[in-house]
Amino acid sequence: MQTLVICIDRDNDLGDKANVLAPLIGKEANIEAAVKLATADPEDSDTNTIFGGVKILDELLAKGVDAEIITLAGDRNIGIISDQKIANQLDILLKKFPAESAIFVSDGAEDETLLPIVQSRIKIDSVRRIVVMQSANLESTYYIIKHAFNDPKISQTFFVPLGLAALIYAFFLLIDYSQGAIIGILAAVGLYMLYRGFSDTVNLYWEKLKDSFYSGRMTFFTYATAALLILVATFLGLMDVWSLYTSQGIWYYGIIPLITSFIHRTIWVYVLAILFADAGKIIDCRQRSEPTDKYLIPAFFIMSLGFLLWGASSYLLSVNPVVSTTEASKFGGIQVFIYSIVFAIILALAGIRVSNKPLDKIKRSKR
CATH class of the missing domain: 1.10.287 (Helix Hairpins)
Known part of the structure; x- marks a missing residue:
């Protein structure tokens, strides 16, 4: 046999509504089953699928192609059970009708999910979707929405x-x-x-927090303290921004001064929160007699970054004509900025020095 016309009834409306047992083989058996289904439920789209398959069969036979039509039915429980039934029926029929290729006929996206199963057993030359013209794409849209909402x-x-x-x-x-x-x-x-x-990051830290809680580690307390400090800092920063916004409005101050005010108010609390979380890791490492350098080094760079952001925000707020207009405040802002850069460089160099200690030990051991 050259071609099989395969019609699919994934939810087994033929069996449930018309009491017709699948698989159906041949034109007469398919027409009889389609009439029974149409009588039982005139609105069922599987009727159109079968009649569409019969029409395709007639066209192939008219061209002299050796073809046959079959209809496969699944189960009311759409999913693994229905797909396994269809796969088993197809395996049995392919032993009886070893066709070279197939034409897949369906009434929408739900039946077309079986395409990979059919393709794994026989080559598919064409896929035909039979849809009533007055409701084109209706079933497919319904199935996609239903499937999406169930996900x-x-x-x-x-x-x-x-x-x-x-x-x-x-x-x-x-x-x-x-x-x-x-x-x-x-x-x-x-x-x-x-x-x-940031769900992946949040889930990662949440798993670490639960692990530290159940294992009795110090990081549970320090992580919880850090989270509380971050919430407090954010609240305080938003209060400052809100007070400036409500006094004159964002168009009076501008976005940059409001953001700068938020950073200036919150930066040291954020730094303290990170240092708290880092301190918990260091304590746990000491308890397990593990090296602490990998957690000690970031502390220097975090404090260095804190000095830079605090100094820069202090200077920007001092030179802003809306927030501060006195020359003394501008001069003070420059001094704070310069001092903060110096402290940031010192802390960064200290962090680099600590990070190089393990390399020095390795070089000495090689000598």
């Missing part, structure tokens, strides 16, 4: 922001403060998007 990754990404927005809006309407609803929704959705963007 936990997609449903969480789609429904969680909408759910948060609806709850926040309802809460602010309840307290009769509709203006705060926009702020709350933007803040919640923004935090959620940041979490989704």
